[in-house]
Amino acid sequence: MTFKTRRSLLAFPLVLALPRAFAHGDQHPKAAAPLVKEQKPWGIAAEPAKSKRTVDIRMTDDMKxxxxxxxxxxxxxxxxxxxxxxxxxxxxxxxxxxxxKAHAEMMKKFPKMEHDEPYMAHVAAGQRGEIVWTFNRPGDFEFACLIAGHFEAGMRGTIRVTPKA
Structure with a gap:
């Protein structure tokens, strides 16, 4: 047996173990990152306890x-x-x-892009996600699904923030 053959035989068990090692990492939930509160033109992220109102938005495969x-x-x-x-x-x-619109165009180029901003939520089929947001600026804003093709198919809506009385 040559040195090269012996080295290959020794490495073979490691190759078999690699997929399990990587798969094992996916079994544990990711630790929640601290909430980043960055002022945006449409408001700022908020702690869930601050929310007084909940709105369910139903997303369907007919792009609504x-x-x-x-x-x-x-x-x-x-x-x-x-x-x-x-x-x-x-x-x-x-x-x-x-x-x-700009982000939707970027998603066409990078469809596997993951989002972790507090004003975004990726939601798997049959699941729920949430955004807790303080709308501290008046104006007309939007919400949308930016997965490639979904935005263009009309999967979006509007938010009107009226000024304080």
């Missing part, structure tokens, strides 16, 4: 979000619960119309 419009008063903290009633991955992202 229901409801597709939300009214909010400036200063309100809202829990947006994204309910994926479909069989494919969907997401919900809050932003300005221009930012969402």
């Amino acid at each position: 979000m229901s409801p597709n419009h939300i009214d909010v008063r400036e200063g309100d903290t809202l829990r947006i619960r994204a309910v994926n009633a479909g069989k494919m991955l969907h997401e919900i992202v809050i932003g300005t119309g221009d930012e969402l």
Whole structure:
């Protein structure tokens, strides 16, 4: 037996163990990252305990979000619960119309891009995700699924934040 053959035989058990080692890492839940509170034109992330109102947005494979419009008063903290009633991955992202359009274009180029911003939630089929957000600036904003093709198919809605009285 040559040195090269012996080295291959020794490495073979390691090759068999590698898929298990990597798969094992997927079995544990990821630790929750600390909430990043960065002011955006449409508001700022909030702690779940601050939410006084919850809106369920149902996402379906016919590329619809229901409801597709939300009214909010400036200063309100809202829990947006994204309910994926479909069989494919969907997401919900809050932003300005221009930012969402630009991001949707980027998603076409990088469809496997993962999101971890507090104004975004990836939601697997049959699951729920949520965004807790304080809308501290008045204006008209949007929410959408930016997975390649979903935005273009009309999977989006609007948020109107009315000024404090």
